[in-house]
Amino acid sequence: MELINSKYNEALERYQKKIADASVEDMVLNMGPQHPSTHGVLRLELITDGEIVKDVIPHIGYLHRCFEKHAESLTYQQTIPFTDRMDYLASMNNSHAWVMGVERMLGIDKDIPKRIEYIRVLVCELNRIASHLIAIGTYGIDIGAFTPFLWCFSDREHIMGMLEWASGSRMLYNYIWVGGLFYDLPVGFEKRCREFVDYFKPKMVELNRLLTDNQIFINRTANVGVLPLDVAINYGCSGPVLRGSGLKYDLRRIDNYSVYPELEFDIPCGKGEMGTVGDCWDRYKVRVDEIDQSLKMIEQSLDRLENELKRTPDFDPRAKLPRKITPKPQDYYARAEGAKGELGFYFIADGRTEVPFRVKSRGPSFNNLSVLPELAKGVMIADLVAIIGSIDIVLGEVDR
């Protein structure tokens, strides 16, 4: 084998020396990759002094599935199922971001029929609720509250059932296509969806009483893992993590994409009600509030879909599908608000083929997780679990 420039190995040697030194003076503790509160195959190497975490070195890549390499060898349409597998808890949001980027590059983003746009927003918001329910439920179980987890999962199952009805798949939908949809909504979906909203609203009140205002839960999360706003911005945090630090920043409002400008919703942000602005409780509360806002958006979309954008027999959700997806030579960074934050795709199209020259995906969890070593310095190990849970990572998106 060729000799590799020693400069490129310096960082690795430094890291190995650090771990070797730490195992003499302190204790090196591996948390994960098979650990229930790392939410997937995340490995954290903790350098601990007793119960205090002195340093955290995250190791990721256990779930790396070569998304970018795949995207470079498949057409834009064929990559949609791969985007579903990035953040597999909110697949609709991923494919929506991808599809919007491709449509914008093709210049057909203004030609999409309103009904299709409203269906997209409807399923995306349903999926966002499902994703936040998992975040809340698993956060409870991290802290030691078992019941909310079961409640959240049983409620999420209604959403999974509805989306399966629409797309044919329970979690990985491949439902939103470039220029349209896989199918129109099934007959009776709107009614079923309304029933769900009516059923779910009192459930959220119950959940809030069980978990959000629970004194034990507040004691475990308030004033823990405080993330100041400037640090959050500098680390590229987005979504509920950034909003938890007190900034009303939501790409659905900033970029006004799809039909979000026509919908009325608020942007919840952390206020430090139980402790400091930007603590774990604030990040958790932002997700709870976002569920309410998503329900509001779903109701508004349903109103439109049942009235002026009613289903007609001749409506074909695949009518606008381009026969050949060959964007002009250009590069474009598409971004959208996924369930975890700013989801971006950077495309380079060469203009000759249907295959992108280069695709880079910016997973929100990837950036949100990178702030963990900063947050976790000097906390107790039990608090570290609370901090990881409050960031709400999905390893499918961190590793891609």
Add this chain to the structure above:
Amino acid sequence: MSFEDIKLLLVEKFGQDVIDGEETTGIQPALLIKPDKIADVCLELRDNPKTHFDFLSCLSGVDHGVADGRFGVVYNLSSIPYHLQLTLKVSKPNNRDENELPSFPSVTSVYRTADWHEREAYDMVGIFFEGHPDLRRILLPDDWDGFPLRKDYTTAEKYYKGIQID
């Protein structure tokens, strides 16, 4: 601030030769920055109260192909207070020798989020970042051979570290 204003601002601060060119044909215009200056340019754009590009949305390493022979890095900046977006690009020719990786200054000191993004660019495309605090591979194992997102990468389906796979 418009794209032209930002360009003017950078020329005033760093002189004419900081900008190698621009791409204005696409949806998002991009500035091609002189590779050595990229960290200074980012710092200026972040701290100048007129621009305030405080958020690095995305950092992508790009292999422009064997025929082109260039490697580049693309910085997608965004300004939270002004709702602006800006694309910066740097690129350099390189002979694809694994002992002489294309090398650019690291912007980790300006945007901490660049830390992991640059590690990913190093891991996948084989771009070295001068001054990065911890430039190890991030998604692939530490002993991985080659850089998978390079256009001339051959997948390890027949061999692994010289050992034949049946």
